[in-house]
Every structure is written in structure tokens, then in C-alpha cells.
Amino acid sequence: MEPWEMREWFGDYLDACNRHDLDAIRSFLDPAVRRAHLPRGADAWVKDAAELFRAFPDWRWRRIQLLVEEDRLAVHLRASGTHAGEFRGIAATRRHVNVAEFAMCRVVNGRITEFTGTADHVELLDQLRG
Known part of the structure; x- marks a missing residue:
């Protein structure tokens, strides 16, 4: 993909994430996607996203910066939501959280094949504990 195509592709991916559309998110992932320090595979990725969306039904990401180099993306995002359900053993606090996220992705044939990030x-x- 050309850099402009990669930027458009990422915009479409982020839109699917912000709609909490798990099927659409899966369509952006290679079935065997490798994630640094996390379980690999699209099933694990979608399971983690579903857990996040259940706990934070208003969760949204906002792109701060996106860099494209060949088949790789580097992304700085801000994410936020209200803790309305259990997450990682922590009962709902009703706290609104806002976090910085950073990611490096390799995209091949329109699918994320490698991920490392926060x-x-x-x-x-x-x-949440705070």
C-alpha cells in the first residue's frame, strides 16, 4: 500500500474499533497475528477487545499521530472511557479514564500481521486503582 492508502486503511480500522464492531476489527487482522508479550492470533485480539468494550461501553480512541514507513505503522493514540463493568478483576468504579497508547504494526495485504505496543x-x- 502507498502511504496515503495506509493512512486511509488505519482510519477505517480505528472507525471499526470506535464502533466496537468485533467482526469488522477481525477483518483487519491476520488470523495468526503476532502480538509482543500477548497471546497471538486474531481470536485472542478480539477476545481482549470484547473484554475492554464490556468494561468500558463508551471506550474511544483518538489518533494523535500516525507515521507510515513501507509496510509499518507507528501510532500515538489517546483512549478514554468510563469504567462501567469488571475489568481485569477490578469491579466497576465509574471512573473516567484517559490513557496514552502507542503501537507499531506491520500490515500485509490489508491485515495486521505483527503488533507491539502499550x-x-x-x-x-x-x-482504576488510583
Whole structure:
């Protein structure tokens, strides 16, 4: 993909995420997507997203910066939502959280094949406990 196509592709992916459309999110993932320090595969990715959306029904991401180089994306996002359900063993607090997220992705044939980033939710969990 050309850089402009990659930017459009990421916009479509982010839109699917912000709609909480798990089927659409899956369509952007390679079935065997590798995630650093997390379970691999599209099923694990979608399971993690579903858990997040159940706990934060108003969860949204906002793109701050996106860099494209060949088949790779580097993204800085802000994410926020209200903790309305259990998340990682923490009962709903009704707290509104706002976190920075960073990601590096490799995209091949319109699907994420590799991911590394801040998907461990450390900052988010700190705000919930806090």
C-alpha cells in the first residue's frame, strides 16, 4: 500500500474499533497475528477487545499521530472511557479514564500481521486503582 492508502486503511480500522464492531476489527487482522508479550492470533485480539468494550461501553480512541514507513505503522493514540463493568478483576468504579497508547504494526495485504505496543493496560489499571 502507498502511504496515503495506509493512512486511509488505519482510519477505517480505528472507525471499526470506535464502533466496537468485533467482526469488522477481525477483518483487519491476520488470523495468526503476532502480538509482543500477548497471546497471538486474531481470536485472542478480539477476545481482549470484547473484554475492554464490556468494561468500558463508551471506550474511544483518538489518533494523535500516525507515521507510515513501507509496510509499518507507528501510532500515538489517546483512549478514554468510563469504567462501567469488571475489568481485569477490578469491579466497576465509574471512573473516567484517559490513557496514552502507542503501537507499531506491520500490515500485509490489508491485515495486521505483527503488533507491539502499550496493550498491557498498565496506565489504565493504575487509574482504576488510583
